[in-house]
Amino acid sequence: KKYGQWSYKSMKQLVKLHLRSGNSAEMMRHYHRLLECIAEGDVSPNAVEKGISGMLERVSSMYQGVPRPSGGGSSSTNQLDPQKLALEVYDATLKVFRPSTGSCPNERLWFKTNLKYGQLLYEMNETAKLQQVLRDLKTTQTADSSTGSSTQSMEVYALQIQLYSRQKDNKKLRDVFNKAMAVRGGIPHPRTLALIQELGGKMHMAAKEYEAAGKTFFQAFKSYDEAGDPSRLRCLKYLVLASMLSQTTVNPFHSQEARPYRDDPEITAMTNLVQAFHNNEIQRFERILKQNTGRIMEDEFVREHVEDLLRTIRTQVLRRVIRPYTRISLPAIAKELNDIPVADVENLLVGLILDGTLEGQIDQVHGVLLKKAEKGPPPSTDGSASTTVASTGKVGFFGKYMDPDDLLMQKYQAMQQLAFALDEIAVNVTSARMKEGVSMRGMVH
Secondary structure, three states: OOEOHHHHHHHHHHHHHHHHHOOHHHHHHHHHHHHHHHHHEOOOHHHHHHHHHHHHHHHHHHHOOOOOOOOOOOOHHHOOOHHHHHHHHHHHHHHHHOOOOOOOOOHHHHHHHHHHHHHHHHHHOOHHHHHHHHHHHHHHHHHOOOOOHHHHHHHHHHHHHHHHHHHOOHHHHHHHHHHHHOOOOOOOOHHHHHHHHHHHHHHHHHOOOHHHHHHHHHHHHHHHHHHOOOHHHHHHHHHHHHHHHOOOOOOHHHOOOOHHHOOOOOOHHHHHHHHHHHOOOHHHHHHHHHHOHHHHHOOHHHHHHHHHHHHHHHHHHHHHHHOOOOEEEHHHHHHHOOOOOHHHHHHHHHHHHHOOOOOEEEEOOOOEEEEOOOOOOOOOOOOOOOOOOOOOOEEOHHHOEEOHHHHHHHHHHHHHHHHHHHHHHHHHHHHHHHHHHHHHHHHHO
16 A cells, blocks of 8 residues: 555644644645545545544534634635635545545445535535535435435435525425425434424424424424534524414423423523413513513514514404404504504404404494404203313303303302302301390290
């Protein structure tokens, strides 16, 4: 062999030295010699994979803005921008390890390098090159039908999903997401699985499939948590957002996995937001949003859905406000909704009327909502109490529709009446005993 393991180690140190000093031209010259040493020398595969992977990580981190120690001996003419340097290093590496035409074919290392290259191209927004990398990776996957390819498939799907998510191509995104979720037999890294699930949740949110989004975000949160990745807090925020938009009555922080994080400083604002949402406390809800702008609104994805969230809670409060009335002024409704513009109230009412939730009409001249009285289902023919539970409330005795709040109030009033009746009975019994005692004393005397 032309080179031995010590030649390989010395070349590797020279590459690191020139990379640290910023002399890109010398670094590339010695990197090509390092690859030649691998192709023509006696170096173990494990040492090659470890050394090349470490070198690619250094180059990628330099592009991503990780600070490097500055050194002397480099001139301005030898400087290359980090993006160009990273692309040159990856191109040279892939050429050497390419399975069919490389000077040192190594399919495993070529595949891992191509995945890292694809991720780097995604961060550089080099869409055309990234698509070519994906085609190469998928060609390799088609040729390999072994069990281990399932894990590799998940890695490729993760890269594809990132690309389609950025392009907002929801059709292709949904197709790849479904394929990824159908993969069996592989053991992908939890972080890879979490990334796929998080972007799948965002896909569901874009389609307003809030219940499906909540389930997917919850799985992503658990995967990030398993990987020990701090992105779990971000995903937990998305889970809370989806649960509120789906108008579920289940608090996401009641789950065993999410409960430990409800008092985390990054999550406290979302915890309070959920409580205000479930209690229909619109003033408190909007106040929390304003007071925690940094913690809540700094996330672009959350910011995109805040308007939908406000519309959801305003609609909930609006339905509660207008329920007892057949005629109510729009300014009165606006006041109950934390003094929002009357035009916003009209938009909310129009939405309810169009989707069939509200039977009524708006008198825009006088600014009044004219609503038909709500009717419950017909009474039970056998005289028994109906126990049917509706999707938006409960059915009380005689089949009359009861809102959960109204049902609770009715129970409270019934308990009060029972307490008064028991007090009255106690007073009557005491009075009767006193009269009996007086009559007995008269008989003795």
